[in-house]
Amino acid sequence: MSYFISAFYHFTRLQNLEAIKADLEKTAEKLSIRGLLILGPEGINTTCSSSSEDDLHAFKVWVLQYFNASAITFKDSRSDRPPFRRYKVKIREEIVTTGLPGVMPPEGKNHHLSPEEWNRVLKEESDFVMIDTRNWYEYKIGTFKGALNPDIEKFTDFPAYIEKQGISKDKKMLIFCTGGIRCEKGILELQNQGYSDVYQLEGGILNYLEKFPNDQFGGECFVFDHRVAVDQNLAPSAQYVLCPHCGQPGDTKVICKRCDYEDKICENCSRLPFKQATCSKNCAHQWELNPGKKGQRQLLPFELEHQVRTGAASPHASIPVTRTKATRINEQGQAVTVNSCSN
Numbered sequence: 161m162s163y164f165i166s167a168f169y170h171f172t173r174l175q176n177l178e179a180i181k182a183d184l185e186k187t188a189e190k191l192s193i194r195g196l197l198i199l200g201p202e203g204i205n206t207t208c209s210s211s212s213e214d215d216l217h218a219f220k221v222w223v224l225q226y227f228n229a230s231a232i233t234f235k236d237s238r239s240d241r242p243p244f245r246r247y248k249v250k251i252r253e254e255i256v257t258t259g260l261p262g263v264m265p266p267e268g269k270n271h272h273l274s275p276e277e278w279n280r281v282l283k284e285e286s287d288f289v290m291i292d293t294r295n296w297y298e299y300k301i302g303t304f305k306g307a308l309n310p311d312i313e314k315f316t317d318f319p320a321y322i323e324k325q326g327i328s329k330d331k332k333m334l335i336f337c338t339g340g341i342r343c344e345k346g347i348l349e350l351q352n353q354g355y356s357d358v359y360q361l362e363g364g365i366l367n368y369l370e371k372f373p374n375d376q377f378g379g380e381c382f383v384f385d386h387r388v389a390v391d392q393n394l395a396p397s398a399q400y401v402l403c404p405h406c407g408q409p410g411d412t413k414v415i416c417k418r419c420d421y422e423d424k425i426c427e428n429c430s431r432l433p434f435k436q437a438t439c440s441k442n443c444a445h446q447w448e449l450n451p452g453k454k455g456q457r458q459l460l461p462f463e464l465e466h467q468v469r470t471g472a473a474s475p476h477a478s479i480p481v482t483r484t485k486a487t488r489i490n491e492q493g494q495a496v497t498v499n500s501c502s503n
């Protein structure tokens with residue numbers, strides 16, 4: 161089975177967020193859309209999916225009409241496995257966390273370069289500074305050739321990073337991110353700091369890879385769903401998993417010293433004595449309590465869901481999470497964490 165995925169955002173002033181949330185949820189349910197949508201007074205930011213290409217298309221058409229948007233750049237990809245388990249709308253002050261709420265990108269274009277224009281600059285010019293505005297672990301698994309890594313934990317550290325670099329204000333600056341939204345605000349920060357020859361990659365890396373796989377971008381692109389990352393052809397990563405210890409992308413193979421389960425963790429955690437060669441927080445914790453004692457691996461919620469779906473576990477199965485909490489399958493077939501003494 162194929163899942164059709166689209167990532168997009170739209171800046172527009174919104175009020176009555178609760179009512180908009182209800183409309184989004186109603187439409188998503190009707191069209192069997194799954195995904196995560198961030199809704200705020202400044203617009204929407206989402207990655208969503210459907211097993212029907214037509215339904216996803218219908219959802220995009222509805223979004224364009226509902227938000228009265230003249231154009232939205234939809235970044236499309238596919239996966240064999242569902243990238244989301246349900247549909248969720250979260251209301252936040254900012255639709256992309258930059259620490260600049262209320263800073264609204266202007267309508268229309270603000271120094272956007274299409275993937276074609278971006279490629280031309282990278283290949284034909286040399287006097288520019290290119291900055292990856294994403295987080296350090298995203299940079300690490302893939303980026304544009306020659307891009308600077310601000311090595312930031314979160315985007316709110318970006319303004320200070322730029323100030324510290326002391327790059328001449330007349331320098332040509334190129335910035336990019338995953339899907340383009342961070343740069344919409346990032347470029348305003350650069351313009352505020354006095355840079356005028358600044359450009360952002362329209363639609364981000366996802367839009368670029370759609371047109372130019374295996375060109376100026378090397379490695380894989382981190383995404384914010386179960387796929388972890390996408391490769392040059394926008395296919396789900398076969399290399400990375402989310403590290404069970406810290407949630408960052410990892411590809412270091414381990415055989416768990418407690419439960420013998422083969423898994424991948426991230427490079428950082430593989431160097432920490434406490435987490436080294438364990439498959440999960442649970443195994444690391446148990447091994448610390450009882451060094452040398454083997455035990456069973458704790459199933460993850462989605463693995464329990466999968467087992468119930470395939471008949472390998474009963475619909476009433478539960479897995480202990482702590483002494484008082486357990487993960488159970490609810491009536492919708494979703495794994496939820498509940499107090500283990502209640503039903």
Ligand SMILES: [Zn+2]
Nearest residue numbers: 403406426429
């Ligand atoms: Zn880790």
Ligand SMILES: [Zn+2]
Nearest residue numbers: 416419439443
């Ligand atoms: Zn283990």
